[in-house]
Amino acid sequence: MTFTKHLMGAAATIALTAGMAQADAHAANPGLIIDLGGKFDKSFNESAYNGAQRWAEETGADYAETELANEAQREQTMRRMAERGANPVVVLGFANASTLEVVAPDYPETEFVIVDMVVDQPNVKSIVFSEHEGSYLVGMMAAMASESGTVSFVGGMDVPLISKFACGYAQGAKAVNPDINVIVNMTGTTPAAWNDPVKGAELTRSQISQGSDVVFAAAGGTGIGVLQAAADEGILSIGVDSNQNYLHPGSVLTSMVKRVDNAVYDSFTQAMNDALEPGIMVMGLENEGVGYAMDDNNADLVTAEMQAAVDAAKQQIIAGEIEVHDYLSDNSCPAF
Structure with a gap:
């Protein structure tokens, strides 16, 4: 396992093993474990990495x-990360x-944070997102932009969390057009599904052959x-997690941003200030944990009418006037 350090050059390993063992100006010596797919997946992992880098640049830590x-x-x-301090x-x-459930009790003096799932341990902070709410908004945009009356979704690994994205997306699309056709495909049932762009492209072309002219991907590197x-096929797409509008300017309608960067940045900052607390934190529309991305790359694709409708729905969701069904609540989706 390669254990890399940032901003300290050749002294990295020494700083990790010795520097962490002594008190200094900082209350935190954070560690980040990046999931499968790599830190430059242009999606979930990269967003987290960017949050860590932002914290390091701003604090000098x-x-x-x-x-x-x-x-x-x-x-x-x-275990290695905890044992190294x-x-x-x-x-x-x-x-x-499931791994953290086993590991955390063995290191009671270590604070852990898990992003994207809940682990009920006294030294774990769990950060989860209201992906269904953000997906609802981009589903509305997809339906408003669609000319064919068919939109689609490509998920990564076929797990309930990704169905949460798909369900929110379908609900938003059908709120605009109750008769719209929503095609949903998952890439696979193993972790390899997160990093298979060839399969992702194949699924997209299949959906296009069925009439889709807007596709939302929630599939990591896939x-x-x-x-x-x-x-390549001349239809619109919707990115996920990070703002992916820049990848294909004029083709990516928007991105359902999931502020994993803020989750990591805030966790590091709270630890530095001795203010990191265990428990569950939900990042949703109200606290800017999820949303949709607007910039110069998609400005010509999103009309003022579309944006006004989505922003109105956002406020209605926050106010409780629109309830977006969470697939994880009962493993079902009323839009399918």
Whole structure:
């Protein structure tokens, strides 16, 4: 396992093992464990990495980082990070939850943060997102932009969390057009589904053959293939997690941003200020945890009417006037 450090050059390993053992001006010596797919997936992992980098640049402090290469490394990596003195240890991805349930009790003095799942341990902070709400908004945009009356969704691994995205998307689309056809495909049933852009492109072309003219990808690195195929075939796409509008300017309608960067940045900052608390934090529309991306790359694709409708729905969701069904609440979706 490669254990990398940032901003401290050749002294990195020494700083990690020795510097963390002594008190200094900072209350935190954070560690970040990046999930499968790599830190430059242009999506979930990269957003988290950007949050860590922002914290390091603003504070001048340092953090430890490692990337998972396979499933078998999950437990070993968490234990190594804790034993080397990282605190807090921020773990990315729902797939790490069962491992953290086992590891966290063995390191009661270490604070852990898991992003995207809930782990009920006294030294764990769990950060989850209202993905269904953000997906509802981009579903509305997809329906308003569609000329064919068919839109689609490509998910990564077929797990309930990704169905949460798909369900919110379908609800938003049908709120605009009750008769719209929403095609949903998942890439696979193993973690490889997060990093298969070729399969993502194949699924997108299949959806296009069925009439889809707007496709939403929630598939990690696989989504890069979805967005590329959409651009190649002349239809619109919707990115996820990070703002992916820049990948194909004029082709990406918007991105359903999920502020994983803020989750990591805030966790590091709270730990530095000795203010990190265990428990569950939900990041949704109200606290800007999810939303949709607007910039110069998609300004010509989103009309003022579209944006006004989506912004109105956003406020209605926040106020409780629109209730977006959460697939995770009962593993069902009223829009399908």
